[in-house]
Amino acid sequence: MQNQKTIKNSITFTGIGQHKGTLNTIQLFPADVDSGIVFEIKGKKYPLNLNNVFGETGYTCIGEKDGVNVKTIEHLVSSIHGLGIDNLLIKTESEEIPIQDGSAQPLLKEIEEKAGFLVQNAPKKFIKILKKIEYSDEKGTVSIEPNDKQLLTLDVMIDYSGIKPIGIEHEVIDLTKENYKSKICMARTFARLSDVEYLHSKGLCLGATLNSGVAVDEEKIINPEGLREENEFVFHKILDAIGDLYVMGYSIIGLYKNSRGGHFHNNQLVRKVMSDTSNYEIVEL
Numbered sequence: 001m002q003n004q005k006t007i008k009n010s011i012t013f014t015g016i017g018q019h020k021g022t023l024n025t026i027q028l029f030p031a032d033v034d035s036g037i038v039f040e041i042k043g044k045k046y047p048l049n050l051n052n053v054f055g056e057t058g059y060t061c062i063g064e065k066d067g068v069n070v071k072t073i074e075h076l077v078s079s080i081h082g083l084g085i086d087n088l089l090i091k092t093e094s095e096e097i098p099i100q101d102g103s104a105q106p107l108l109k110e111i112e113e114k115a116g117f118l119v120q121n122a123p124k125k126f127i128k129i130l131k132k133i134e135y136s137d138e139k140g141t142v143s144i145e146p147n148d149k150q151l152l153t154l155d156v157m158i159d160y161s162g163i164k165p166i167g168i169e170h171e172v173i174d175l176t177k178e179n180y181k182s183k184i185c186m187a188r189t190f191a192r193l194s195d196v197e198y199l200h201s202k203g204l205c206l207g208a209t210l211n212s213g214v215a216v217d218e219e220k221i222i223n224p225e226g227l228r229e230e231n232e233f234v235f236h237k238i239l240d241a242i243g244d245l246y247v248m249g250y251s252i253i254g255l256y257k258n259s260r261g262g263h264f265h266n267n268q269l270v271r272k273v274m275s276d277t278s279n280y281e282i283v284e285l
Contacts, residue, residue, distance in 0.1 A: 001123050001124075001284060001285065002123070002124040002284075002285050003119050003120055003121065003122060003123060003124055004033055004034070004086040004087060004119075004120040004122045004123070004124050004125075005084055005085055005086050005087070005117055005118065005119055005120060005124070006030045006031050006032075006035075006085060006086065006087040006088060006117070006118050006120060007028060007029075007030050007085065007088065007111065007115035007116060007117060007118065008030065008115060008116035008117060008118045009030075009114065009115050009116055010027060010028060010029045010030065010115070011027070011028050011110055011111070011114045011115045012025060012026070012027045012028075013025075013026055013098065013106075013107070013110050014026075014098065015098025015099065015100050016098060016099060016207040016212070017071070017072065017094070017095065017096030017097070017098060017099060017207050018059075018072055018096065018099035018189075018205060018207040018208055018212065019059075019071060019072070019096060019204060019205055019206065019207065020095060020096060020206055020207065021206030021207040022094075022095070022096070022207075024092070024094035024095070024096050024097065024098050025092065025093070025094055026076070026090060026091070026092045026094065026097060026098065027090070027091040027092065028088060028089070028090055028091075028111070028115060029088070029089040029090075029091065030087075030088070030089075030118060031087035031088050031089045032087060033087060033120050033121070033122040034087070034122065035087040035088075035089070036048060036049075036086070036087060036249060037077070037080060037085075037086075037087070037088050037090070037246070038088070038089050038090065039052075039062050039063070039070060039073070039090045039091075039092070040089060040090065040091040040092070041062075041063050041068050041069065041070055041092060041093075042068055042092075042093055044068065046062050046063050048062065048077065048246065048247060048249070049247060049249055050247060050270060050271055050274055052064075053073075053247045053267065054267060055244065055262075055263040055264040055265075055266060055267030055268070058262070058263065059071055059072045059074065059263060060072070060073055060074045060077075060243065060244055060263045060266075060267065061073065069095075070092060070094065070095060070096065070097060071095060071096045071097070072096050072097045072099065073097055073243070074239075074240050074243035074244060074263065075097065075099075075100075075103070075104045075107060075239065075240075075243060076090070076097050076104075076107055076243070077243035077244075077246050077247075078104050078184075078185075078239050078240065078242045078243030078246070079104045079107040079108045079111060079185065079243075080111075080246065081175075081242050081243060081245070081246040081251065082104070082108065082175065082177065082180035082181075082184065082185060082242055083108065083111060083112070083117075083177060083180070084124075084177060084251065085111075085117075086120075086124060086125075086250075086251075087120070096207075099189075099207055099208070099212045099213075100212065101188060101211060101212060101213075102188035102189040102190075102212045102213030102214070103185060103186050103187055103188045103189070103228075103236070103239070104184075104185040104186075104239055105185045105186045108180075108181065108185045123284040124251070124284065124285070125250045125251075125282050125283070125284060126250055126251050126252065126253050126282070126283050126284070126285060127248050127249070127250045127251070127252050127253065127254075127280050127281075127282060128146075128253040128254070128280060128281050128282075128283045129144050129145060129146050129147070129252070129253065129254030129255075129273070129279065129280055130146060130278065130279060130280055130281060131145070131146070131278070131279055132144070132145035132146075133145070133269065133272050133273050133279055134269070134272075135261075135265055135268040135269040135272055137265070139260060139261070139262070139265070140258070140259060140260035140261035140262065140265050141257075141258075141259045141260070141261060141265070142256070142257065142258045142259075142261040142265045142266060142268075142269045143256070143257045143269070144245075144252075144254045144255065144256045144257070144269060144273060145254065145255050145257075146254065146255065147253055147254050147255040149174065149253075150253055150285060151174055151175055151176065151253060152174070152175040152242075152245070152251070152252040152253065152254055152256060153172065153173070153174050153175070153254075153255045153256065154171075154172070154173055154174075154175065154238050154241060154242070154256045154258070155170075155171075155172045155255065155256065155257045155258070156170070156171055156172075156234055156237050156238050156241065156256075156257075156258040157169070157170040157234070157258065157259045157260070158170075158233060158234050158237055158260065159259075159260050160233075162218070163192065163216060163218055164218060164219050164220075165216045165217075165219070165220055165221045166190070166216060166233050169231045169233055169234035170234065171231055171234050171235060171238065173238060175242060180242075183229070183235060184235055184238055184239050184242070185239065186228050186229065186232075186235075187228070187229070187232045187233075187235035187236035187238070187239050188212075188213050188214050188228070188232065188236060189212075189213040189214070189236055190213055190214040190215070190216065190232075190233055190236060191205075191208070191213060191214075191215060191216075192215070192216055192217065192218075193215045193216065193217050193222055194217065196208050196215060210222065210223050210224075214227065214232070214233075237258065240262075240263065240266075241256060241258060241266055244263055244266035244267060244270070245266065245270065247267070247270050248270055248273065248274060248280075250282065253283070
């Protein structure tokens with residue numbers, strides 16, 4: 001039987017936020033059995049669940065939609081999910097999670113090397129998907145269905161046919177700690193240079209630089225170092241989805257499929273799954 005896990009030591013990390021370009025500080029603390037993942041924002045606690053999380057175009061937030069909230073939580077939550085952490089308290093006074101290099105790798109490294117892990121004396125719980133659930137609109141389609149494997153498998157396709165450096169990419173991968181560390185966590189966020197320049201002109205995406213993601217134009221990758229791995233673009237979508245799906249509250253047993261979907265689609269899919277208890281069951285392995 002697998003047991004729940006938290007971190008052994010508290011840690012603090014600081015960095016620039018992607019959208020406002022301001023300095024942000026985040027603290028991670030160990031948490032008790034069955035606490036789940038909880039964000040404490042300016043002294044008020046928000047458990048990581050559908051009551052407190054909403055997906056925007058380009059990022060995921062936790063808190064109050066028209067009040068206090070923290071933006072771009074997806075890379076941090078993806079790291080937590082990828083490492084199999086069940087219980088954690090995240091404190092911040094800031095408005096964003098630091099973007100760092102645009103991937104989850106720096107976050108994962110901080111957690112592994114400085115915080116460490118504590119296995120707790122309680123069985124780990126999983127959400128096991130029992131039937132196929134789908135959300136679709138004119139921009140994309142996402143679904144989740146039962147999986148023969150006792151884990152989360154992600155089958156993701158992106159289609160940027162008009163942008164030569166990206167094009168169409170497709171990957172299928174199981175969410176294991178080994179796969180997360182070796183293939184997924186290093187994949188950086190990406191955008192067209194023209195889109196970033198336009199957002200800058202509007203006072204948005206002020207923390208985005210070539211050090212915090214991959215920029216492309218219609219013909220080439222702008223970053224002089226190029227890509228970290230083949231299909232880095234689709235692996236970043238997988239990284240995002242792992243964070244977005246953890247809003248279900250537990251690690252997942254299911255087969256997730258994504259064709260051109262984003263954070264908003266993932267958030268709507270989770271809402272459909274959790275709206276009917278016949279869609280899933282809570283199990284221990």
